[in-house]
Amino acid sequence: MLSDKNILLVIAGGIAAYKSLDLIRRLRDRGAGVRCVLTDSGAQFVTPLSVSALASEEVYRDLFSLTDESKMGHIRLSREADLIVVAPATANLMAKMAAGLADDLASTVLLATNKPVLLAPAMNVHMWEHPATRRNLAQLHGDGIASVGPEIGELADGEYGAGRMAEPATIVTAIEAHFAGFPADAAAPPRPLRGVRALVTSGPTHEALDPVRYLSNRSSGKQGHAIAAALAAAGAETILVAGPTALADPADVTTVHAESAREMEAACLEALPVDVAVCAAAVADWRPADTAPGKIKKDGAPPPIDLVENPDILAGLAADTEQRSALVVGFAAETGNVLEHARRKLERKRCDWILANDVSAASGVIGGDSNTVHLITADDTDSWPALSKAEVASRLVARIADHFGALEKTAAPVRSDA
Numbered sequence: 087m088l089s090d091k092n093i094l095l096v097i098a099g100g101i102a103a104y105k106s107l108d109l110i111r112r113l114r115d116r117g118a119g120v121r122c123v124l125t126d127s128g129a130q131f132v133t134p135l136s137v138s139a140l141a142s143e144e145v146y147r148d149l150f151s152l153t154d155e156s157k158m159g160h161i162r163l164s165r166e167a168d169l170i171v172v173a174p175a176t177a178n179l180m181a182k183m184a185a186g187l188a189d190d191l192a193s194t195v196l197l198a199t200n201k202p203v204l205l206a207p208a209m210n211v212h213m214w215e216h217p218a219t220r221r222n223l224a225q226l227h228g229d230g231i232a233s234v235g236p237e238i239g240e241l242a243d244g245e246y247g248a249g250r251m252a253e254p255a256t257i258v259t260a261i262e263a264h265f266a267g268f269p270a271d272a273a274a275p276p277r278p279l280r281g282v283r284a285l286v287t288s289g290p291t292h293e294a295l296d297p298v299r300y301l302s303n304r305s306s307g308k309q310g311h312a313i314a315a316a317l318a319a320a321g322a323e324t325i326l327v328a329g330p331t332a333l334a335d336p337a338d339v340t341t342v343h344a345e346s347a348r349e350m351e352a353a354c355l356e357a358l359p360v361d362v363a364v365c366a367a368a369v370a371d372w373r374p375a376d377t378a379p380g381k382i383k384k385d386g387a388p389p390p391i392d393l394v395e396n397p398d399i400l401a402g403l404a405a406d407t408e409q410r411s412a413l414v415v416g417f418a419a420e421t422g423n424v425l426e427h428a429r430r431k432l433e434r435k436r437c438d439w440i441l442a443n444d445v446s447a448a449s450g451v452i453g454g455d456s457n458t459v460h461l462i463t464a465d466d467t468d469s470w471p472a473l474s475k476a477e478v479a480s481r482l483v484a485r486i487a488d489h490f491g492a493l494e495k496t497a498a499p500v501r502s503d504a
């Protein structure tokens with residue numbers, strides 16, 4: 087409970103500001119007094135009226151408002167708080183805080199305060215990963231300011247990565263942890279895969295016919311990238327071997343870009359040894375036998391294309407060698423008899439688990455944002471409901487964590503050189 091606590095909530099400008107309304111409600115439900123400062127850009131996303139209705143308090147907005155300053159000056163705003171929470175904390179406000187700028191009410195309160203501050207950053211993944219933001223966050227942590235999140239997931243702009251503001255429940259946990267005397271990190275999500283090394287393949291491959299033309303498929307890489315991001319978020323040291331996709335490299339993941347199946351295979355072998363390998367790439371089964379050194383001319387009859395088989399990366403990783411990972415997971419994209427084909431694939435490729443999904447045109451899985459999968463193991467089939475690709479990734483990672491947790495309990499080494 088937070089019944090004797092006063093929280094000053096600074097709401098800066100970001101789409102995540104709508105979640106701050108829920109945060110206010112949750113804090114009030116726990117008995118906390120909540121006073122809010124809304125920046126001008128924050129007011130583009132939530133109205134002062136809804137903020138004040140939920141907080142049952144006036145909203146403070148203007149440093150130069152005579153009425154605001156006479157009723158509640160910026161110094162008093164901070165002095166009467168037990169904790170200042172900035173949610174969402176934008177890249178801009180964090181930069182101002184790190185530099186000690188004070189050019190509006192929010193930044194002035196944050197500079198004038200002698201109270202603990204907790205940030206809940208929210209921004210686009212590239213802003214979050216930008217060296218300037220990294221520097222500013224390190225500076226703020228060095229100044230004793232705590233932070234919670236951001237989380238990894240789909241962002242408002244359609245990109246995937248770190249940048250989603252922590253959920254209000256998580257921020258409340260961080261606030262309670264603060265008052266209980268624990269650092270904010272105590273409320274951070276557990277990292278069950280710390281110490282585990284993971285390899286993920288993702289996306290399609292391009293098999294060159296000549297310098298400008300290639301054979302490929304419709305894979306977007308969304309599922310594989312989501313799995314790599316979720317593994318990293320769970321603490322695994324993650325290497326993503328990515329075919330050509332339009333997606334940003336996930337945060338906290340070492341991404342190696344590969345064009346063709348053979349490049350992808352070489353990058354995977356280079357990444358070994360790993361504890362878990364997840365092959366989500368839609369590797370082209372065949373490649374042109376020859377790649378023309380110059381652009382093939384359009385004169386005469388269409389040129390015949392001789393195809394040769396590509397290496398099967400999954401089968402190679404799952405083969406019984408010294409380098410074999412403790413857990414090898416494949417995908418089976420099928421357009422009919424999904425379970426039957428997938429189970430046969432599990433046996434033929436000798437992998438430990440297969441995630442089988444229906445990729446017929448009607449399913450909308452290829453290139454889409456959701457997926458309906460069945461997790462097939464040697465002796466079990468677990469059918470999951472339709473989920474977003476991010477949720478499929480989280481569920482898979484939870485299963486992987488359970489698997490390694492169970493291995494640890496039987497005292498088996500997760501990886502011989504770990």
Ligand code: C5P
Nearest residue numbers: 365366367369396397398399400416417
């Ligand atoms: O045989 P099929 O392509 O249906 O098998 C799908 C599974 O095998 C996926 O996990 C995919 O990543 C993997 N695969 C591979 N290398 C190939 C073909 C498929 O790793 N050349």
